[in-house]
Ligand SMILES: Nc1ncnc2c1ncn2[C@@H]1O[C@H](COP(=O)(O)OP(=O)(O)O)[C@@H](O)[C@H]1O
């Protein structure tokens with residue numbers, strides 16, 4: 001179900017082109033023939049619930065795991081069988097903080113620079129620049145082990161940029177990070193993208209993808225089920241009206257009566273005694289409010305919601321939105 005084809009001859013090659021990528025672990029087909037492209041300079045969101053195959057895909061693309069099948073090209077050159085040779089092109093921020101706890105922030109970055117063979121003087125410049133850019137200069141002399149999660153994640157992103165890669169992979173960069181740090185990380189990623197770095201980001205936070213990404217691919221059970229520009233996905237959802245009602249009682253017992261009485265609307269119960277009313281036509285509120293009141297459910301509040309990627313995701317995948325957005329506590333799969 002890929003909507004966008006590869007560019008023709010003469011056009012800029014994609015930053016990353018993946019075709020038929022597959023990986024099986026014993027009885028699990030973790031990645032099941034994934035095809036997608038990432039364009040140069042874009043923020044590409046790789047969305048899917050826990051266990052969908054996001055981390056495995058990043059590992060396959062960066063040489064940390066070996067694909068069973070498929071091809072991988074970076075910036076127009078095939079690297080399928082020689083991913084080591086592509087290491088200078090990309091940086092990777094894994095889904096945990098993986099630097100040395102006993103080294104300071106600055107020493108960790110200098111160590112990464114040395115791994116890439118960057119000379120001392122140049123390394124020092126880059127490290128100071130990154131520490132400043134990521135708001136960590138004040139903590140540069142502290143042991144990494146003493147960093148908060150948010151600071152740690154920022155240092156991991158800085159470490160992945162020491163060799164100035166053209167493409168940055170981030171695996172759930174804001175999962176388990178407090179709100180101010182998560183916001184700061186998103187701001188930094190947007191800044192990197194504005195400076196021309198291509199960003200490949202996995203997330204199960206739909207709002208994050210909506211805010212940050214130019215295009216997204218939805219992955220479910222190792223398969224890409226949709227790939228498109230965020231704007232285009234939202235355009236398709238814009239002719240839909242969504243009204244969320246706050247009730248004083250749980251809506252579930254009334255659902256079948258509502259669907260029967262108002263068949264042109266879709267009714268979706270939500271947590272917290274909320275009920276969504278979805279329609280492609282203008283919604284008249286008085287009749288359902290009266291209908292609910294007659295059955296002992298008072299409507300305390302009604303508000304119109306903007307269509308979001310969440311609806312698109314639910315529509316495209318048939319997955320309950322809760323599977324994605326209930327993860328907000330910061331669990332990781
Ligand atoms: N090393 C492994 N051995 C066995 N199964 C694995 C391994 N890594 C991942 N899996 C399985 O592959 C599937 C995809 O996992 P993963 O790529 O981590 O998903 P995501 O990052 O989207 O949560 C899951 O069913 C997971 O349990």
Ligand SMILES: [Mg+2]
Pocket residue numbers: 054055056095171333
């Ligand atoms: Mg993962």
